[in-house]
Amino acid sequence: MSNEENVEPASLDPEAKAELDAAFEDLYRAHLRDVYSYAYYRVGNAHDAEDLTEQAFLQAYRHFDRARRESDGRPLRPWLIRIAHNLASNYYRDRSRRPQTSLENADPIVARHGTEAIAEGREELRQVIENLDRLPDDRREALIMRFALGMDNREIARAMGRSDGATKVLIHRAIKQLQEEMGRDPE
Amino acid sequence: MTPSESASWDVERLLGDALRPIDPPERLSGRVEDTLSAVTQAAAEELSSWAEELSESELRALRDPRNWVRPVFAVGAGGAAAGALVMLELRRRGRQQAKGGLRSLTGRVRP
Numbered sequence: 068m069s070n071e072e073n074v075e076p077a078s079l080d081p082e083a084k085a086e087l088d089a090a091f092e093d094l095y096r097a098h099l100r101d102v103y104s105y106a107y108y109r110v111g112n113a114h115d116a117e118d119l120t121e122q123a124f125l126q127a128y129r130h131f132d133r134a135r136r137e138s139d140g141r142p143l144r145p146w147l148i149r150i151a152h153n154l155a156s157n158y159y160r161d162r163s164r165r166p167q168t169s170l171e172n173a174d175p176i177v178a179r180h181g182t183e184a185i186a187e188g189r190e191e192l193r194q195v196i197e198n199l200d201r202l203p204d205d206r207r208e209a210l211i212m213r214f215a216l217g218m219d220n221r222e223i224a225r226a227m228g229r230s231d232g233a234t235k236v237l238i239h240r241a242i243k244q245l246q247e248e249m250g251r252d253p254e
Numbered sequence: 255m256t257p258s259e260s261a262s263w264d265v266e267r268l269l270g271d272a273l274r275p276i277d278p279p280e281r282l283s284g285r286v287e288d289t290l291s292a293v294t295q296a297a298a299e300e301l302s303s304w305a306e307e308l309s310e311s312e313l314r315a316l317r318d319p320r321n322w323v324r325p326v327f328a329v330g331a332g333g334a335a336a337g338a339l340v341m342l343e344l345r346r347r348g349r350q351q352a353k354g355g356l357r358s359l360t361g362r363v364r365p
Contacts, residue, residue, distance in 0.1 A: 100277060124286050124290065196272050215276075216275065246265045
């Protein structure tokens with residue numbers, strides 16, 4: 068996206084700027100947890116998830132005016148998650164990193180799910196996360212959006228730049244593959 | 255519910271447990287807000303100092319839309335506030351010029 072696309076006469080008006088900032092603040096407060104959760108499950112550690120979240124909101128701020136105009140009143144969460152999604156992809160591509168799955172360190176699981184849940188089903192959680200990490204990227208990302216962020220098919224479709232139908236199929240196949248992988252795993 | 259559907263439900267339940275939303279650390283909220291403020295302010299200051307350095311001929315040239323590449327880039331980098339600063343600087347210079355023009359006129363008029 069070029070810088071020129073973000074400029075319009077209204078953006079030069081201080082009142083419009085103040086209104087834009089207030090709207091962005093609302094968006095930020097409403098979706099900080101969504102962006103952080105998505106980032107965390109993509110990169111697998113809190114430090115990089117914080118960096119990615121910060122970068123996502125910086126990019127979002129730069130393009131917010133245009134995104135709002137083009138959204139026609141639709142929720143901007145998919146657009147925000149798409150920014151985080153692209154940044155996470157660049158994160159791996161640029162630094163040639165592999166996702167640091169939570170399986171490499173048990174602490175994040177405990178931190179996220181609490182000791183009670185861990186005691187009840189730690190092995191099951193480990194198993195499902197391990198299999199989730201083995202899924203193709205698009206399937207894993209769709210499941211993160213569905214289950215960690217509670218996004219519906221239409222939102223996920225917008226975030227991933229796919230049709231609603233293709234997204235429905237993607238999620239169905241992701242769950243089916245996971246189910247098969249879980250069935251293969253030794254108890 | 256078929257056995258297959260039952261197994262599928264189990265996987266979804268497990269996913270729901272495994273992929274719970276994660277609350278961001280408190281420090282992150284302040285950090286993002288600070289960064290956004292810093293970026294906006296830095297761009298605004300840079301643009302402000304740049305606008306101060308402009309000569310009158312450069313300001314005249316700036317009113318020509320064909321020469322708007324630099325301010326447009328600055329707006330992209332710093333948001334709308336930076337763009338507003340360009341306009342404010344142009345208006346401020348315009349007002350000063352008008353005053354200066356009057357002063358120079360009255361200075362030349364001798365009783």
